[in-house]
Structure formats: C-alpha cells, structure tokens
Amino acid sequence: MQIEKHISDLLYRYQCVTVPGFGAFLTETVSAQVTGSASSFFPPTKVISFNANVRNNDGLLANHVALQEKMSYDLAVIKIGDFVNEWTYLLQNRDKVVLKNIGEIAVNHEMNWVFEPVNTINYLTDSFGLASFVSSEISREVIKQELALIEEKMPIVLVPEPKYDFSYMKYAAAFVLMLGGVATFGYKLYNDQNVEQQTLLVEKNVQQKVQQQIQEATFMISAPVNTVELSVVAAVENMPYHLVAGAFRSEENASKAIAELNAAGFEDAKMLPLNKSNLYPVVYKSFETMDEAEIEKKNIQKTHNKEAWLLID
Structure with missing residues (x-):
C-alpha cells in the first residue's frame, strides 16, 4: 500500500490531512507572485506544512484508505499504524522519512522533526494548467532611440486645417456616456447577485461532502470548567460562514x-x-462573507487554534 499516494490525493481536496499517531499535513493557499528583475511569474499554489502535535485520528485518512484499498476501517487503521511505527523508528535513528510528492522529514541537532515540502507539485486545483514562466526584460531605451532617428529624417509639412464648429458634439457625447454608465451599473448589479448565489450553492455542496468524512472531532480543554447551560443557537440568516x-x-x-x-x-x-x-459544532463567530471569515480564520490559526476551520451553512 502506497500511503503517500493516499495522503497526496486528500491534500488536493482538504486543508488538513492527519496521520494518526504521527502528525498532520496542512495546506495554505498562496496568491500568485512576481519576483526578480526578469519578472518571474508564479501561479497561485498550496504551501504544505507539517505539525507533529496534531495526532488525533479524525477518520479522514483511514476512511479513504479503506475505500481505495477495499478493506475494513479497522484494518486500514492498523495498516496506517505500521507505517507510523516505521517512520518513527527512522527518525529516532536520525534517518530521513521521504514521502513522494509531499516532502521529507528529518531530525535536527535538537532532535526536533523538520519538514521540507516538495515544491514541484501544486495541490491547488484552481491552478491546474498554470505553470511558472520568466518574461524577458524589455529594453525600452533602444526603441526610444530608433523613434528619435526616424523623426529626425521625416520631413515636416505644415498643412492648414479647416475649422469646424463641434460644440454640439460634447452634449451628444455626454448623453451617450450617461446611458452607457446606467446600463453598465445595472448589468454589474445583476451579475454580482447571480455570482454570489452560485458561489454560495457551490460552497454548500463542498461543505456537505466534508461533513460526510467527519467521524470524530475533539476540542482540547486545558482545565475543567463549570457546566454552563446554553441554548443551541440557530444559524443567523445571511451569515452562512462559521x-x-x-x-x-x-x-x-x-x-x-x-x-x-x-x-x-x-x-x-x-x-x-x-x-x-x-x-x-462550536464556533468562534459567524460571518456574512467568505472574505471576512478567511481573514479571521488566519488570525485565530496564528494566535489561538491552528485547527480552526470554516463551516458553510
């Protein structure tokens, strides 16, 4: 069984893939970039990181292995455990764990695990077909010099131009611009509403598939807290992002x-x-738009909980 292939398949679809008893592979979307004086263009991509502190079995990898390998869920958990024991043994002996198309895990002088991701694979499905490229530098000074030489050689002929009264044209142009602005605004308003509705439907469909994969979820409570009677809060209308x-x-x-x-x-x-x-589900907060939710998610993942995730109602 090639467990690296199963992990890679899940990284295309999910932000977190946990290997029970070993750690979790996390993905973060990075926008397109332009670097260097020669203008090197890089498409949007998913950057992979590794967190050895997240080891709880969320059922995602085991379910996927059971379905793909046509075995029971319990047997899949045992098979995954065999790989984890082998990897742990290698790291304890200061050997590398090489995961094809994912990265390498090694041990530093302080016996900490260090993960080096593979940069040749882009797990962002929206960027399929896009590749990085380098644009050659444009020499603008040469073009300016050639134009200057052409202008020096060209004869200059002064021809008197007839004078016409075009004062009435400015009123016609203003009227045409006004009509075009009204039509453009109306179309943009209709298109934005249609796009928003379609986006919400797609996001709901994706979220339903994620919910089917969840078998177990945990929340780490550092100290016991007295029981507080709270009523279940229904999803607020027009705030579908949690x-x-x-x-x-x-x-x-x-x-x-x-x-x-x-x-x-x-x-x-x-x-x-x-x-x-x-x-x-227990949520930090609900939001009206996806952009607001994504911004708050990144802040909370950095300061409070790396495993915080978005739920679309």
Missing part, C-alpha cells in the same frame, strides 16, 4: 468549550444545531 473551534458529541462538552472561549476573549462564541454527524 469559524469552527471544534465539534462535540456531548452538548455538555460543547457548553464547556464555549465557556472557555468566552474566558479567552471570544465573546461571539456559540453553539450551532446538531448536524448530520450527531455533533454539536
């Missing part, structure tokens, strides 16, 4: 998680209704 801190099978644990988030300064933390996986 930044999730964790999902719980017990409503009591979800209430404790909300109390801890409130104590940490997240006053908008709340609980969503029970989902199809019989879990109670």
